[in-house]
Amino acid sequence: MGGWRIFCNFAVTMTNAGQYRSSDKMREVVADSPVLLMALSRFGIPLGFGDDSVGKTCERAGVDTATFLAVASMIGRRVLSADEVSLPSLMQYLKSAHSYFVDFYLPQIRTKLISAISHGGSEDVALVILKFFDEYVAEVERHMKYENDEVFTYVEELLSGNRRQGFSIESDYVANHQPIATKLRELKDIFICHYHGAKTDNDMLNLVLFDIINCEHDLMSHCDVENRIFAPAVQRLERKTRPSAASADDEPARGAARDPEVHNLTEREKEIIRNVARGLSNKEIADRLCLSVHTVATHRRNICAKLDIHSAAGLTIFAIIHHLLKVSEVKIS
Numbered sequence: 001m002g003g004w005r006i007f008c009n010f011a012v013t014m015t016n017a018g019q020y021r022s023s024d025k026m027r028e029v030v031a032d033s034p035v036l037l038m039a040l041s042r043f044g045i046p047l048g049f050g051d052d053s054v055g056k057t058c059e060r061a062g063v064d065t066a067t068f069l070a071v072a073s074m075i076g077r078r079v080l081s082a083d084e085v086s087l088p089s090l091m092q093y094l095k096s097a098h099s100y101f102v103d104f105y106l107p108q109i110r111t112k113l114i115s116a117i118s119h120g121g122s123e124d125v126a127l128v129i130l131k132f133f134d135e136y137v138a139e140v141e142r143h144m145k146y147e148n149d150e151v152f153t154y155v156e157e158l159l160s161g162n163r164r165q166g167f168s169i170e171s172d173y174v175a176n177h178q179p180i181a182t183k184l185r186e187l188k189d190i191f192i193c194h195y196h197g198a199k200t201d202n203d204m205l206n207l208v209l210f211d212i213i214n215c216e217h218d219l220m221s222h223c224d225v226e227n228r229i230f231a232p233a234v235q236r237l238e239r240k241t242r243p244s245a246a247s248a249d250d251e252p253a254r255g256a257a258r259d260p261e262v263h264n265l266t267e268r269e270k271e272i273i274r275n276v277a278r279g280l281s282n283k284e285i286a287d288r289l290c291l292s293v294h295t296v297a298t299h300r301r302n303i304c305a306k307l308d309i310h311s312a313a314g315l316t317i318f319a320i321i322h323h324l325l326k327v328s329e330v331k332i333s
Helices: 002-016 026-032 036-043 054-061 065-075 087-117 123-159 182-193 199-241 248-258 267-277 282-289 293-307 312-321
Strands: none
Touching (some): 026 036, 026 054, 036 065, 036 087, 087 199, 267 293
16 A cells, blocks of 8 residues: 555656656656657667666667657656757657558558458448558558658758758648548547447457557657657758848748747747638647647637737737738638
């Protein structure tokens, strides 16, 4: 009983704390949020770290500590501070995650899915479900291949001092970065609400559903890392590599950076305002940013309270005046 109290007290302490720190013991960080085991694997950090700190464990594995702490704090639902991340380290993490989803996790789910539906219900239904899943996997593969081949290559060019003309992380990536867990959620709901299989298949079906749910959450978290850590880090790098004779197209980012009113907004709030100005609904914004509709609505209430602006048209005007986006991005209805 005493041991249980100690564990509970430790869990409460860790949960109420801010961002993870380099001095924290790695084993305590993992105990606080076991999902971080996946992050360790994707960063290439081996187990067996004993009582070593996060900083020492990362140093031994050749991983940038600040980048690991940013990802770990976000996954562990801690306060996020990602101003000092290493883009090479972060891209290696994202590439490893892509390989995990495409080469391991989704094929594993497919194998279990075949076992779960091959003996229960209609054969035609089983074929349709499998086709749905295969089309979804192909969509994920295209999404991740684009990031590997185009987006990460662009960032590598930036890191080497070369700025590709006609490409920016905001217009070519963030504006088109769609969530990739939606169809997996639909498949989960189809099984839970509508599928009727043989009773003998329940254990296998529940097993594959468990994997589908975990994969859905993992993909949403992955998307969040890209939106909240990767994209802002690339935008900071773009500003550093911008030519001194900046073009008129670059003025929004420069103006927003020095505007005190905009400075009072969080990065997430600014992104919400941009999407409102683009004409997106709360549902569309939630899908794009991998958030719940409730979370988007909460952000909008906070924005309205800070700015005392309560209409989409008013927020659009604010976004233009304060250089949060270019006029060409605004939906004029």
